[in-house]
Amino acid sequence: MSTGIKRTYGTRASKPSLPSSPPSELTSPPSLKRKRPLLDRPTEANTPAKKARASTAGAKVGGASSSSASASSAKQKPKQGKLTQLHFSLDTPTLRTCPLCDLSYTRGAPDDEALHKAHCARVQRGLEWGREEQREAERARVEELDGRVKLRNGARGRIVCFRPDLGGKIGAKLAILLETIRLALSSPPLSPAVLQRCKIYLFLLSVPGANTQREKIVGCVVAQRISTAMAIALPSELSPSSSSATATSSQSSYSHPLSDTRPSSPVSPSPSTALLPVDSSSNLYVHPAPLPTPLGIPRLFVSSAHRRLGIASRLLAAAAQTFILGCPLDPAKGEVAFTQPTGAGKGLLEAWGRGGVRIYEEERDM
Numbered sequence: 001m002s003t004g005i006k007r008t009y010g011t012r013a014s015k016p017s018l019p020s021s022p023p024s025e026l027t028s029p030p031s032l033k034r035k036r037p038l039l040d041r042p043t044e045a046n047t048p049a050k051k052a053r054a055s056t057a058g059a060k061v062g063g064a065s066s067s068s069a070s071a072s073s074a075k076q077k078p079k080q081g082k083l084t085q086l087h088f089s090l091d092t093p094t095l096r097t098c099p100l101c102d103l104s105y106t107r108g109a110p111d112d113e114a115l116h117k118a119h120c121a122r123v124q125r126g127l128e129w130g131r132e133e134q135r136e137a138e139r140a141r142v143e144e145l146d147g148r149v150k151l152r153n154g155a156r157g158r159i160v161c162f163r164p165d166l167g168g169k170i171g172a173k174l175a176i177l178l179e180t181i182r183l184a185l186s187s188p189p190l191s192p193a194v195l196q197r198c199k200i201y202l203f204l205l206s207v208p209g210a211n212t213q214r215e216k217i218v219g220c221v222v223a224q225r226i227s228t229a230m231a232i233a234l235p236s237e238l239s240p241s242s243s244s245a246t247a248t249s250s251q252s253s254y255s256h257p258l259s260d261t262r263p264s265s266p267v268s269p270s271p272s273t274a275l276l277p278v279d280s281s282s283n284l285y286v287h288p289a290p291l292p293t294p295l296g297i298p299r300l301f302v303s304s305a306h307r308r309l310g311i312a313s314r315l316l317a318a319a320a321q322t323f324i325l326g327c328p329l330d331p332a333k334g335e336v337a338f339t340q341p342t343g344a345g346k347g348l349l350e351a352w353g354r355g356g357v358r359i360y361e362e363e364r365d366m
Contacts, residue, residue, distance in 0.1 A: 100124060100304065103183060122180045126218040126303040129204050132169050134215075140166055145318050149203070151309040157205040157218075159318050164195045164222075174200060177220060181301045185342065190222070190298060194362055197225045198298070199323060201315050205306065219311040222299040223319040228290035229337035229358035233275050238285060278359055282346050286359045293337045295320065295329050298362045300338075300345065313352050332356040 097104045098116060101123040105112035142162040149157050164174060182189050190198070203219030275285040297319070302311050320329040320336055329335040337358040338349050349357040 101184065119180060119183055123184050124304050126205070126216040126306070127173060127177055129215040129217050133173060136169050140170060142170070145322060149314055151311065153309055155205060157203055159201060159203055159314065161199055161201050161318070161322065164198055164200050177217060181220065181299050184301060185299070191363065194224060194298065199223045199319070201319050203311050203315055218306040219302045219315050220299070221297060221315040221319050223323050224296040224298050224362065226293055226296035226337065226360055229293035229296065229360035230276070230286040230288060231291055231334065231358050233285040233287060238283065278340055279346070284346055291334060291358065293335060293358055293360065295323050295336045296339065296360050296362065297336065298339045312348055316352055334358055
């Protein structure tokens with residue numbers, strides 16, 4: 001028995017629908033849409049779209065959070081400290097004099113503070129004399145007069161001599177030394193005309209340590225060639241003796257009733273009226289008559305930490321023996337003179353010169 005195939009509408013092939021009007025030749029067939037590849041698309045299309053801003057409510061919430069953050073940062077800032085009212089102290093002097101180096105400087109001024117610090121260290125401990133100066137001294141005209149000088153405390157050093165016209169490291173070191181001496185003694189600077197007739201004598205003290213080449217300049221004597229000087233007045237020449245003064249005063253005040261009523265003869269003037277004062281504080285006077293003198297000492301300096309060790313006497317003795325070649329000078333005979341010594345310098349010249357040292361003016365005796 002043959003079975004029949006039953007056809008339904010779903011199995012039927014769909015027939016294309018015919019247009020109601022015949023196709024016109026003027027119209028173009030519909031174009032098929034194709035997707036462009038990603039490489040051909042512009043970059044604007046490839047970038048993701050920006051998210052829209054939050055709503056007004058969201059903006060209000062963000063503003064509130066930012067304001068709270070600024071408030072919290074303001075709270076974290078440190079509070080300003082309590083201010084103090086300052087006043088000018090006019091009673092406190094700004095000018096100070098150092099008791100160690102006798103240098104007056106302005107307290108609080110950076111330049112004055114730095115100058116005082118460097119000057120005070122040089123006055124107390126001296127200047128360095130290192131390997132560079134020693135190598136230059138061997139090539140220059142620096143003469144070593146005594147290489148084994150023993151001081152009173154057992155320290156050892158040496159004495160060197162040279163002309164002040166040297167340059168290089170030694171010339172720069174000498175300029176600093178002369179400036180230190182000028183400030184320490186409150187004296188005027190030596191003119192070039194005076195320096196041309198001078199010799200420099202230095203005492204180099206060996207510093208104990210591993211480096212044997214390390215030395216310090218602890219003493220300096222500047223010797224000058226002069227022609228005349230003035231003799232220092234003796235204490236007996238400054239005022240008459242007490243006995244004669246007492247006798248003179250008694251004779252002038254007492255008169256016998258039977259004696260003559262004529263006035264007594266006037267008292268002769270004191271010998272000190274014919275003398276020239278050099279330093280009234282130390283009672284130093286000189287006779288104005290110039291005397292022939294070959295050697296003058298315009299500057300003498302020893303660092304404060306190395307005084308009373310015989311350094312000044314050793315330097316002066318070396319200058320008197322070697323300043324004039326082959327002609328040693330004797331200070332006791334009036335062949336050495338100083339220029340306006342200080343109180344400490346007066347004691348030195350009296351002890352070293354044994355009463356024969358004279359006084360001269362460095363600028364006038366040229």
